Amino acid sequence: MRRGQWLVAAIATALITVGVAGLTGAPGHAIKGGQRGPHVPAPQRVQLHWTNLGGHSTSSVAVASWSPDRMDVFIRGEDGALWQRTSENGKWSQWHSLGGSLLSGPAAVSWGPDRIDVFARGQDNGVSHIAWNGSRWSSWDTLGGIISSTPAVSSWASGRLDVFVPGQDGALWH
Numbered sequence: 092m093r094r095g096q097w098l099v100a101a102i103a104t105a106l107i108t109v110g111v112a113g114l115t116g117a118p119g120h121a122i123k124g125g126q127r128g129p130h131v132p133a134p135q136r137v138q139l140h141w142t143n144l145g146g147h148s149t150s151s152v153a154v155a156s157w158s159p160d161r162m163d164v165f166i167r168g169e170d171g172a173l174w175q176r177t178s179e180n181g182k183w184s185q186w187h188s189l190g191g192s193l194l195s196g197p198a199a200v201s202w203g204p205d206r207i208d209v210f211a212r213g214q215d216n217g218v219s220h221i222a223w224n225g226s227r228w229s230s231w232d233t234l235g236g237i238i239s240s241t242p243a244v245s246s247w248a249s250g251r252l253d254v255f256v257p258g259q260d261g262a263l264w265h
Contacts (some may be wrong), residue, residue: 119211146175146186150196151241153209157201157223165189165197173197173209173221189221190230195241198254202246210234210242210254217243218256236264
């Protein structure tokens with residue numbers, strides 16, 4: 092994550108987390124809690140209370156949540172590997188490496204309970220992928236392509252992922 096670059100992710104209903112890399116490169120975290128339920132109040136200016144999550148990010152930060160009161164934060168560490176730190180019910184785990192050899196920051200998404208998929212630009216300049224299935228992480232696999240920077244990923248249904256990548260030709264690929 093470039094210093095000062097913002098990332099916003101919604102977790103559950105009306106619970107929003109914001110991540111940013113500080114001047115040290117360490118990811119930071121702040122939460123704005125809201126009402127749960129179908130009626131979310133309009134955005135408002137709030138005072139955020141930041142927590143330094145430690146570690147050292149060399150890229151953008153990705154956040155995904157597969158259940159209420161849980162979020163998984165991903166960074167590319169100084170060693171080029173994917174690193175993860177989890178918050179469950181407000182309690183943070185330590186950073187741990189998921190391996191890989193990445194050239195970009197990660198993109199992460201959950202399409203259902205106990206499921207997270209993470210994508211990044213691998214050493215071959217293609218799309219690399221790793222997934223959590225509820226009990227363990229998969230091995231890294233290569234999805235091919237030649238991309239120029241960090242992928243983006245979205246999910247709009249259970250089992251459905253849409254990955255978008257900037258190609259070497261300058262076009263956006265899906």
